[in-house]
Amino acid sequence: MGGSVQSSIFTALFRTFPRFRHNDSAYNCAMLKLLSCAIVGALFCAPPGFGQTKTSSPPGPGLERGITLAESGHCAEALPILKTALRRIADKELQKRAGLDGLHCAMTHNTPYESLGFLEMLNREFPSDPEVLYTATHAYSDLSLLTSQKLARDAPFSYQVHLLNAEALEIQGKWDEAAAEYKKIIEINPLLPGVHARLGRALLSKQSPENVAEAKKNFEDELEIDPKNANAEYVLGELARTDNDFSAATRHYSRAVKLDAGFAEAYLGLGMSLNSSKRFQEAIPPLEAYEKLAPDSPSGHFQLALAYSGVGRKDEANREAALQRETADSLEKVRRRVAEGLLQKQDTQGNSGTDSPK
Numbered sequence: 495m496g497g498s499v500q501s502s503i504f505t506a507l508f509r510t511f512p513r514f515r516h517n518d519s520a521y522n523c524a525m526l527k528l529l530s531c532a533i534v535g536a537l538f539c540a541p542p543g544f545g546q547t548k549t550s551s552p553p554g555p556g557l558e559r560g561i562t563l564a565e566s567g568h569c570a571e572a573l574p575i576l577k578t579a580l581r582r583i584a585d586k587e588l589q590k591r592a593g594l595d596g597l598h599c600a601m602t603h604n605t606p607y608e609s610l611g612f613l614e615m616l617n618r619e620f621p622s623d624p625e626v627l628y629t630a631t632h633a634y635s636d637l638s639l640l641t642s643q644k645l646a647r648d649a650p651f652s653y654q655v656h657l658l659n660a661e662a663l664e665i666q667g668k669w670d671e672a673a674a675e676y677k678k679i680i681e682i683n684p685l686l687p688g689v690h691a692r693l694g695r696a697l698l699s700k701q702s703p704e705n706v707a708e709a710k711k712n713f714e715d716e717l718e719i720d721p722k723n724a725n726a727e728y729v730l731g732e733l734a735r736t737d738n739d740f741s742a743a744t745r746h747y748s749r750a751v752k753l754d755a756g757f758a759e760a761y762l763g764l765g766m767s768l769n770s771s772k773r774f775q776e777a778i779p780p781l782e783a784y785e786k787l788a789p790d791s792p793s794g795h796f797q798l799a800l801a802y803s804g805v806g807r808k809d810e811a812n813r814e815a816a817l818q819r820e821t822a823d824s825l826e827k828v829r830r831r832v833a834e835g836l837l838q839k840q841d842t843q844g845n846s847g848t849d850s851p852k
Contacts, residue, residue: 557583561595569599573608590620594629601633606640609633653682669699690716691726698729706733723778724753728760735767743767751780758787765797771815774804792822 560575574598583589593616600609613630618628646655660675676693679686694712695707710733716726731746747764750757766782768774781798788794799814 537591557588557592561592562598564595569603570603571644572596573599573605577608577611580612586619590623590626593619594626595628597633601636606637609637634829653679655684656682657689660696664696669696672696679772685719687720687723688716690719691723691729694726710732722753724750724757724760728757728763729755731760731763731767735763738770740767740771744771747780751783756787758784761787762791762794762797764799765794767799769797769804772804774801777801778805790821790824792825794820 556575557579560572560579562571563572564576573596573666576592576599580589580592580596593612597609597612597616600606600612613633615812616626617624617630642658645652645658649655656675656679660672660679663672663675665670674698676689676696679689680693683689688761690712694709694716697712709728713726713730713733716723717730720726727746727750731743731750734740734742734746744764744767747760747767750760751764754760761780761784763785765777768777768780778798778801779800781794783792784791785798795814795818799811799818802808802811802814
């Protein structure tokens with residue numbers, strides 16, 4: 495299996511469980527912190543100064559007392575005052591300070607679920623504030639850890655514990671261990687939706703013929719359990735296209751886009767398979783749909799140019815070929831800027847690590 499095809503399959507696999515995608519940075523952060531905190535045995539691992547802000551304009555007497563209580567560690571008394579006062583604070587900086595103080599108190603004084611009201615207000619009123627986002631990241635992570643500990647304590651033999659372990663192992667790149675956890679879940683509940691697809695995803699991390707065959711079987715099993723799983727259809731389409739079985743690939747991709755009308759990659763796979771089968775007229779609608787969903791994709795413009803050319807629509811083919819070159823150039827410029835930025839960062843770190851001349 496070629497590297498680019500392997501990459502496209504593996505990237506798309508993380509659609510198979512939408513609530514827990516591998517590129518979800520907030521989820522990954524929570525899971526990674528969950529692991530590190532579990533190792534050291536700490537319930538809350540927030541950094542020094544968590545939830546603290548600089549003093550702003552003088553608050554009113556009642557709110558001032560709540561803030562003073564919170565910042566001096568008297569959180570049991572402070573929380574009711576802060577929760578009430580938040581609803582009538584007009585000063586934005588003061589509202590942020592009170593919200594962060596309330597969040598800090600809730601998360602560090604054994605009332606973590608009282609943090610949810612403060613988090614909701616802070617995220618609503620300060621959606622782009624870096625201090626709020628940083629503090630919320632730690633709060634959500636701590637809530638994740640607390641809940642996972644309760645799950646392990648209250649239901650240690652449940653399949654959900656194995657599921658949580660498997661997700662954590664995936665984040666660490668330990669795919670063999672994650673696959674073992676998914677197999678344990680299947681032993682407990684073989685008809686659980688989503689798990690066969692997750693096992694297939696883990697198996698495809700290693701591209702041996704045996705793993706690919708076992709993964710394919712698991713995606714097929716997934717469709718027996720959940721016939722509406724568009725992601726399983728898509729992956730089977732990718733595997734069939736890789737084997738040059740364009741008829742089977744077309745069937746799977748067609749089902750995927752019927753199940754999920756916004757599944758861009760499935761439209762592209764369908765168009766590519768039809769192009770490969772010389773069914774150019776049929777390839778045009780899915781490729782046009784893909785182009786609308788991903789207008790900056792060079793691959794989409796290239797495939798659509800092939801389809802237009804195949805049916806004699808030369809002007810449209812030339813237009814798409816030009817767009818393919820334009821989007822490819824733009825993508826290459828972005829890649830170069832990213833590479834240059836990484837090099838500059840490495841140079842800066844290297845220079846800061848050298849001893850200054852005496």
